[in-house]
Amino acid sequence: MLTAWADRSMNRCERARIKSARTRRSGPSHLGSKRPSTTLNTTPANSPESAAEVSIELGAVQVGCRVHVGVFRKVVMNARSFRFGVSLLNVGSSRSGWRARVQEAGDLGYDVLQVPDHLGAPAPFPALVAAADVTGIRLGTYVLNVGVVSPAYLARDVADTYRLTDGRLELGLGAGYVPEEFAAAGLSFGTPGSRLRRLEEVLTGVRELLAAEADAPRPPIMLAGAGDRILTLAARSADIVSFPITAGFGAGTPEQALGTRVQRVREAAGERIADIELNLFVAGVGHQVADIDLSVISSATGMPPEQLAELPGVLVGSPRQIADTLLRYREEFGISYISVLEGHMRTFAEVIPLLR
Incomplete structure (x- = not known):
């Protein structure tokens, strides 16, 4: 079918060429002397389009009266704009x-002000309400330990906040990972499965x-984790999926380990993946x-700093180099929401303008 389409297009162009030759012996051609390029994706590396999904397809492209049949890169424009959060401790x-x-x-x-949920850290909801009077940016928890709360009390606090x-x-939620915090609440730490x-x-x-x-309040819900089961749950039920520092641990290089986890989310999410925002802590x-x-x-x-620096959750380089790394993460993994700890807030701020 593809070949027949190309043949028909060429026949039409050939008839037009013969008709034109009868009335005009010479003159510049419609295309000039330039050979059309078969490279369709010419967007600059730092443009939003460069983060779109790319598929390789057999196809035909007609430029003027020339038809080029072959393999082309098809660019689908679906990249999210970057968002940046900072966690105040x-x-x-x-x-x-x-x-x-x-x-x-x-x-x-920064687009989002976040607070953690640990003993010794801010009481999340009072801190966010107080922040709301100062700034117009979004406000989030990163992340609440749901192992020590009840749905009824949490829903009350979430609704009023x-x-x-x-x-x-x-609303960022996690399963909890600090045994001492469960003990302080008089609860069993349990197993990963029970949490x-x-x-x-x-x-x-x-x-x-x-x-x-x-009024049915409906805050976006983030789930954070690196295990297969929590990523599957997040892919099927969350608005935002966050990959913590441990998402770089696993088989292969740290980036390959992260890529495996992103793929897990994509497979579990199915068609709803387009509605999920991916976050890197x-x-x-x-x-x-x-x-x-x-x-x-x-x-x-137990890992030395030099080895930890290879993790996707540790960004090393000039602002331009870090920006290029995050552009690549958006293109390869679909990650567009970046959260940083307060201690790095000013350093990372130099990167933000390069990604707007």
């Missing part, structure tokens, strides 16, 4: 100090309770490895 000793740090995050160009922040809340089941129960319960509210940013304090991660993993 404590509220400090005063309301004014907290407000100043929140204001700085917005001024530096959503209202008090004018609908800017993004995952609890995450699914809480997620389902909170959604049902929120839907029953008169960045634990370190610096011009060189020596500039980045990776001591906490190094002690937890």
Whole structure:
């Protein structure tokens, strides 16, 4: 069929050429002397189009009266714009100090202010409500430990925080991974399987309770994790899937390990993958490895800083080099939402303008 189409197109052009020759002995051709290129994707590396999905197809392209049959790169325009979040680790000793740090995050160009959920970290919902009076950016939890909360109380807090922040809340949830936090709540740490089941129960319960509210608050829900089971759950039920620092651990290179996890999400999500935003949590940013304090991660993993620096969640290089790395991650993995720790907030801010 493809060959027949090409033959018909060439026959039409041949008839037009003969007819033209009868009335005009010579003159410039429609195409000139330039040979048309068969390279269809000529977008610059830093354009949004460069992050689109690319498929290789057999096809035919007609330029003027020339038909080129062969293999072409088909570019599908579906790239998301980048978003950037920053996780503030404590509220400090005063309301004014907290407000100043929140204001700085917005001024530096971040799109989302995030707070963690650990003992010794901010109480997430009061901190976010206080931040809402200072900035107009979105506000999120990264991430709540659902192993120590009930769906009823969590739904109550989420609903009112959503209202008090004018609908800017993004609800990040995780299964919990610190045994001491479960012990402090008088709860068993359990097994990975039991914590995952609890995450699914809480997620389902909170959604049902929120839907029953008169105004049905519906914050986007993020699930974070690196295991196959939690990534499958996230792919089937979350609006945002986040890959933590551990997503770079596994078979092959760190980027291959991340790629395997992204593929797991894509396969489990099926058609809804287009509606899912992919997030990468960045634990370190610096011009060189020596500039980045990776001591906490190094002690937890037993890996030296030089090896940790190869993880996708550690960004090393100049702002331009880091921007190019993130453009590649968006093109190869579909990751467009980047979250960084507060300690790297100013350093990473130099990258943000290069990706807008």
